[in-house]
Amino acid sequence: MSITLAWVNVVLLIIASLLFITRRIFKNLGDKKSPFAQFLRKIMPLLQKIHPIIGVSFIVISFIHGYLALGLITLHTGLLIWLTALIMGTVAVVGKGFKINQKLWLKIHRPLALLLWALFFLHYFNPWLI
Numbered sequence: 001m002s003i004t005l006a007w008v009n010v011v012l013l014i015i016a017s018l019l020f021i022t023r024r025i026f027k028n029l030g031d032k033k034s035p036f037a038q039f040l041r042k043i044m045p046l047l048q049k050i051h052p053i054i055g056v057s058f059i060v061i062s063f064i065h066g067y068l069a070l071g072l073i074t075l076h077t078g079l080l081i082w083l084t085a086l087i088m089g090t091v092a093v094v095g096k097g098f099k100i101n102q103k104l105w106l107k108i109h110r111p112l113a114l115l116l117w118a119l120f121f122l123h124y125f126n127p128w129l130i
């Protein structure tokens with residue numbers, strides 16, 4: 001069960017990251033009227049809409065995975081991923097609350113996504129490092 005949930009988390013992580021990836025690809029497309037561009041135009045708002053739900057689900061499901069895998073939550077490479085996701089969610093909620101500079105919080109949220117992926121590879125390839 002813990003392993004199944006681990007891979008559910010990976011899928012959620014990929015969907016959460018697709019928001020950024022599809023936007024970048026779209027931005028760099030020469031022909032914005034091509035069928036592929038039209039496809040991206042359709043899925044980007046959908047990815048935007050589900051993104052916070054995916055993020056919160058990730059936080060909940062990865063905690064359950066960690067709890068089942070260890071029997072209790074202690075300092076572990078997995079916990080580092082989880083804490084990063086928690087900070088990302090908090091930054092998004094607090095950032096959206098402040099109306100001054102809407103994009104400032106994204107400058108924290110985005111690099112944390114990169115950190116999260118790095119921690120994921122650490123957790124996958126060297127789970128017992130700490």
Ligand code: HEM
Pocket residue numbers: 013016017019020023048051052054055056058059085088089090092093106109110112113114116117
């Ligand atoms: C509870 C958790 C999360 C919440 C509430 C949240 C919320 C948001 C929101 C509101 C945006 C702005 C979307 C927009 O431009 O309209 C955003 C952007 C972004 N999120 Fe999250 N997010 C969460 C978790 C994650 C996770 C786990 C990842 C992936 C590792 C992630 C990666 C990103 C990236 C890369 C962007 C920037 C997209 C861009 O620059 O176009 N987020 N997030």
Ligand code: HEM
Pocket residue numbers: 003006007009010013062063065066067069070073074076077078079080081082120123124127
């Ligand atoms: C809450 C903190 C977490 C803890 C305590 C935790 C703990 C563990 C443990 C003990 C293992 C087994 C390691 C081994 O092979 O000996 C594992 C495997 C794994 N974890 Fe986590 N984890 C956590 C969060 C996460 C998160 C956030 C992800 C997100 C993607 C994740 C993805 C995985 C994957 C893909 C595996 C490998 C499953 C396999 O063997 O196929 N974990 N985790």
